[in-house]
Amino acid sequence: GDDSMPTFTEQIQNVTVTVGRDALLACQVDNLKKYQ
Structure with a gap:
């Protein structure tokens, strides 16, 4: 699938925006890193 991309x-x-940004x-x- 596209999970590796x-x-x-x-x-x-x-x-939330704060947590989302860090997690994202x-x-x-x-x-x-894995893709490249």
């Missing part, structure tokens, strides 16, 4: 999930929209950045960076 850095993408945004709908669940993030349900997270952490997940995105991790995915980017």
Whole structure:
């Protein structure tokens, strides 16, 4: 699937902005490292 690619999930929209930004950045960076 596309799980290995850095993408945004709908669940993030349900997270608060403050927590969401930290969680999103952490997940995105991790995915980017694996993708590259």
